[in-house]
Amino acid sequence: xxxxxxxxxxxxxxxxxxxxxxxxxxxxxxxxxxxxxxxxxxxxxxxxxxxxxxxxxxxxxxxxxxxxxxxxxxxxxxxxxxxxxxxxxxxxxxxxxxxxxxxxxxxxxxxxxxxxxxxxx
Amino acid sequence: xxxxxxxxxxxxxxxxxxxxxxxxxxxxxxxxxxxxxxxxxxxxxxxxxxxxxxxxxxxxxxxxxxxxxxxxxxxxxxxxxxxxxxxxxxxxxxxxxxxxxxxxxxxxxxxxxx
Numbered sequence: 001x002x003x004x005x006x007x008x009x010x011x012x013x014x015x016x017x018x019x020x021x022x023x024x025x026x027x028x029x030x031x032x033x034x035x036x037x038x039x040x041x042x043x044x045x046x047x048x049x050x051x052x053x054x055x056x057x058x059x060x061x062x063x064x065x066x067x068x069x070x071x072x073x074x075x076x077x078x079x080x081x082x083x084x085x086x087x088x089x090x091x092x093x094x095x096x097x098x099x100x101x102x103x104x105x106x107x108x109x110x111x112x113x114x115x116x117x118x119x120x121x
Numbered sequence: 122x123x124x125x126x127x128x129x130x131x132x133x134x135x136x137x138x139x140x141x142x143x144x145x146x147x148x149x150x151x152x153x154x155x156x157x158x159x160x161x162x163x164x165x166x167x168x169x170x171x172x173x174x175x176x177x178x179x180x181x182x183x184x185x186x187x188x189x190x191x192x193x194x195x196x197x198x199x200x201x202x203x204x205x206x207x208x209x210x211x212x213x214x215x216x217x218x219x220x221x222x223x224x225x226x227x228x229x230x231x232x233x234x235x
Contacts, residue, residue: 034222034223041230042227042228044225045225049221049222093164093165109167109170110155110167
């Protein structure tokens, strides 16, 4: 259980265009989802936290107008990279927080999508 | 600031040898701690987690980790490494008051010699 599906796995786009990445929780409801960026051979850097039905909370230094996050339902969050430029090329990963059982307050986990390799040319 | 440190960027071991990957977190209230593995072309997979209770945690694929409060550490161990264990390993923490945010260590890349 607790599977997160992320699409597309790879995308190449032209500079100046926008790209949308989807993150779906397949077998659970994710009230909180996270978006990360990972540069080659580096760790994951949190970009933003999205809660269903409310505006995303962005980390310091992340341009909210460039990286639009929408969490319109309990199973879907999207990241749109607007007016993409070559420096936006990176590996983007989503994650969702889930709870195995009701009432298990201290027992929860984070499931990650398989990531999206974005190349802007 | 809340942080997670993985001192070893790259480790190479022989197949069948034991393994220990180090992880330290910044001093303060005990965070929730996780170890994730990232294989090439695959997503992050949870190996194990520690919230409270027994400080020796058993995970998948024969991994275990021990939480030591006095050392602010959560080292990952495996008694006998397999070639398929070659991957990137991340120690991750969620600190109280952190609004569910996960703080990642820099990662340790494990290479396994035949």
